[in-house]
Amino acid sequence: MNKTIYQSRAIQAVIVIITAILLLSIWPLRIFKETVTTSVGSPAEEMQAYTVNEESMVMQTIAAQYDHMNTLHLYLGADVQGSDFYVRILDKDWQQVCEEKVDIDEAALPGYQEVEIDVDMEVNALYYIIVQGDQSEIQVMSVPAAMTDMPFLGELYYQDASMDGMSLVADYDYGMPLRKMGMLVCGAAIIIVAALLLLLVKVIYRNREDKLITVEKAFKTVMNPLVAAGTLAALIATFRGTFSHYALDNTVFVISILFLSVILFYGINHSREGQNPVITADYLKSRAGDLFQSICIAGALAACCEYMSGLYDIHHAVAERKEMIWFALSVIAMFGLKDIFRVYNLIYLVAAGIAGRSYYQAHLTEDMDDLNRQVLKYTVWIAILLGFIVIRTVIALCQKKLAKPNVWYSALLLVFFALIIIFRNGRWWTVTMAAAFTLLYLNYGMWEHKERFLTNVLRGAVLQFVLATGYCLLHRPYVTFRNARYTHIFHTVTITATYLTMIECVAAVLLLTKLTKTRKLRDIWKELSFFGVVSSYMIFTMARTAYFAVGATVLFALILIAAGKGKARLLNIGKNLGLLVLSVIVLLPVTFTLQRNIPALVSEPYLYEIEYSMYCPEDVMRGRHADSKNFMRVGRFIDVFCEKIFGIPEGTFDIYGEIKEYQRTHQKQVASLNYVPSVDDLYPAKGSELLLASAGELDENGNPVDIPEDNDYTNGRVDIYRSYIEQLNMTGHEEMGAVLEDGEIATHAHDIYLQVAYDHGIPVGIVFALVGAATLVVSLIYYGKQKKTITYAALPAVITVAVAVAGIVEWIYHLSNPCGYLLMLVITPLFFMEKQAAK
Template sequence: MRNTIHKSEAIRIILGILFLLAILAFYPFRLLTGKIAFSPKESGRVSVMRVNGSRDLRQRFHAQYEGLSEIEVEIPQVNAGKYLYAALLDENGETLLDRYLLIGSQGGRVSIPIGEKVEVGKVYTLLLKDCFSEYEVRTLPIDPSVPTEGLLQNGEVQEGRELAGAFVYSVPLSKKTTLLGMAILALLFLVLQAGVSRYYKRFPEKDALYSVKKVLRTVLYPLLAVFFCTLFLLNFPGKAFDDRWGDLLFYGIGILITALLSFYAVGHETFGTLQKKPTLKQVAGAILIALSLQFACEYVNGLYDINHSIAERKLMISLLLLSLLTCKADEICNRFQAIVIPFLGLGALLYCRQNWMIASQKEYELHNTATMLTAVCAVLIGILVVSFFKTLVYRHQLPKADSRLNLFGILCLLLSALLILFRNTRWWGFALVFAYGVYAGRLRDSERREEALPVLAGGLQLHFYASVLYCMLFRLFTGFVFARFSFTFHTVTITAQYLTMMEAAAACFLIDKIRRTEFLEPQTDLRRKRDGSFVSLSRWKRRWKSLWKEFVFFGCVGAYGIFTMSRTAYFSVAMVL
């Protein structure tokens, strides 16, 4: 971060990043889309239908495109309450998604966000119900240009009527438009790059040296300012999230705290930090830890045995890859592996061919996925076994290490025995104990063992923050309907167990960091005052600069634990505190 870079080079790099993001937005992510709406025209008598605790509305329609963006309905009057419940049902009446929406006390044209992939030609149903409310929905005579199939109220067909509003689909830009946009971006990028290069060649005295941190601050400060100012304006006076003063105040405080932390994260000096720069191997290990935890969560959320089987195998693969990261290059790339890996690959192909299901069999895609993952697990286990025996052949023994069994080792052995004994006909206990045993065996070397804690800490924090981001985008805390928040899980009890583990980990990270910063002495910062002297950092300032990330992590986990309203979570947090 303290490396220097010329101003012209920094501008070119930033332009390159922006150009790459813009190209990715066109293709392959296709974030830029067009809108096509199917809306009935007012060609006859307009009527309204009431929705309350005893009446619901169902509008059946044919999907026209794959991306159903939103459905708009017109609510001319709200008699009681401020919210509605909307759900999208498939042909069999199964709920694909549901939404709780604020309609206020005045009503109007309400947009129901969908954002789901649908199958073209199939019949779907929009269900409208009350949410401790009563409101009226506008209907129109059927328009042949709108592909609807029927409007039902409490199961009774309303002949010749359909909802007033619109079915809005998002469609990707055409190939011609995409290529034209990418060509314009490329031309603009080349012109700007040439302009920057020519300008600073003409005025070399302006091509000053800047630190990478200053460049990042110069770029991120305006972006953060625009982002949080927009959020403030959307919150008030826009009232985009709610119209209750208590909620607006709560959201405003949350935005303010997040803004302060974001600006501090960008602008604070890291002179007092105790952490070393993570290596590429440590970053990869943290990602694999996060993936392992995610696959364990998939297992918990799985509804059927086949879902559990796939999640188990994914978990095994991520943990085995984590064990491979502890190997040195010569343990993986050697003549033994060159001989064995082709046979392992051939065996995996034969296994997949023998157990492959054809398309006519039930759940063939899921079973074939499980088969492929099993083959990958076998290949990775074979590579680790060959690496182990290669070490024995050349060294005649494992690397010398401290192999004394301490209290932690005894507890791990006890937990492993309990996982196997109380597996309840499942084999994931064996798989988890085996994978952890392989990884623990690779960590017998003290040098590798020291790197394990930062990897574990990074993986746990990465998974938690990714889950929080996912919940903020897709799993809203509808506290006015459900008082308990289940996070990314089906039940609050599982959420409490997950957050208990995270709270314990956060407490360990925080206590360890507090212990390591206890004897910090005041130190001189790299920033200068106006008179040219250096800024002096007190002992407590240095500790805060090293501890604030752990405090934020601990506080976020505790806050989500409170949202669950679970006795398990409350007891665990109380014990930790």
């Protein structure tokens, strides 16, 4: 930032950066869209009218021409009674994908009425467009249409009778990314304008003094106006009621916008005197392997998240293989270039490539779908990478490069690995975990940069969370009733809460480690912001068990990492706690506002299959209705939070009467407003068939039946624990679900200790508990020895405590669970306890 450049060069650099961003947005991101319109008929033709009301409807069948329909312009006659009508679209399976209530613009009659569709479609698939009155009567018009001229048109039906050779007079507007010609034209235009601007800058500064300025000044000159303009635009939109018409909502939105602008202005303009640049050419050159390893760790963690969100066994198979590919690459990142570029490696890769291709072709079948092809392809890649790693590992071991291990701890873990393989009871993930992490630990022991590993793990976790949250801000709306407890990138709150528990640990270690060195705001504002954002998403889950796990773990981290001794240490703990709380207070409204409003503006939501089945508010899923009551609101959030966390009856803070109104308008669909599906609701014992939970019971008049309040704070876990304990044995079970008292099969034990003992037998459960206790002890010893030389030496201890506490109430120990994956990663340095040199 302190590097000096000529002013003209700075301006030209900004032009180049903006040009690159615009070109990337055209391709490959393909953000910009174009509208393709297909017109059927016109007012100039002779038309036939059909009267449509509540009893009589018209249905037009079409084949989708593109993958997204924006709008439908339907031509109506002049004879109209009423104020609105309905347009519905059903897919080939007669499932409704769109329902739009259209206000009639009488001034435009006879003429086209715009119907906002905004739904994704399957190209060439059949769809049914139904027009029906709403206590109204309208005239829709049709014209003769030849199928040879418009092959996408199907039959037209009126009152269940086919109108042969006729079709509705309508314009179908499809939205799609710019096509090749559009991309070429726009790209060429952008490049030409950029070239002209670059030339203009050169001409201007040919006849005037070209002053030297710092990169920091150029950065501030560009970013300050952008932030100011963004703040002003957000405030104007809020005051105009773009997002809400409630005073409470808009008050919080305004406060959040001001908080965010202060953070951004501070981040741009704070003094950087004495701060050395982090990213330099020398750093990138010397740490390329570390950055690559962080990216691979992030990729593997993302695959773990994909596994946890998988609805079927095939989804899990794909995600597991993605995880292992990224994991293998993270191990290879520790290899030196001299270990990679060897003749025998080249020979192996050629032979393995030929063998892998032969295997792929031999097992590929014509009826294999995309997911199964991915499984086959990824399996081949894993085998090739595994062989590459094994060759290097064996050779390095023979060369005696392995550092002195922590014998007793290594032996204990090897015993555990052996036991979960011997008593695997049909499970193969235990074999994969033992083999994969044994290779990681061995290669770490032969790595010359061991002190960098925990930093790479932490950066990988941070990177994955940032990317996942960016995706949520674009595609995962925060809706008010059926998803009041926000699920982030997952489909259940339980998975979200356990994932965020791990990220919360990472954020706490990142911040508290920084606080041992400085409390200057300019040095810690990024870490404070990150902790506040992660904590905000954790609060959105309203998961009591997760709050308990996070609270216990953060308290442990506060005590462990605080600097000083005696009273000074206690004072530092208090100050650190105050900063943590302050970061949450500031970032909670900011995060809420961003997550509430940005997906509403983008209007490209992604829902899992389960979520489509559980709720599908039309104005959230289609159209840009940012002020819809179906998006989360402050009053609703407070009401649900107080009910879930403090047990205050729902409706106490329903200041706008939202619950009563929702019950009135949705009484036949919903009885429990806060329902969020859990894993047990969604899966049977084997987890491969999709089940849907009931939305509630209705009385004979169609009104919701009052459900007795469940005061079991453990959500039934005590009964599950009792069943698992009663059914423990010495050798384990093939199925992970125990038989409950009511005869049903539990999905899992909601406890890692019971689950391991149930899956593999009581002796293995005892060894697992011993491994956990030993890991905590060794991680504390490691922190005591390495805290002055290893930046994030506290990470193994903090993650271990988090998994130990969260594992009491949730099943989180699995190769493809983010919690289990991160735990097995961060304990890597514990196997080699030699003192690291300070670097």
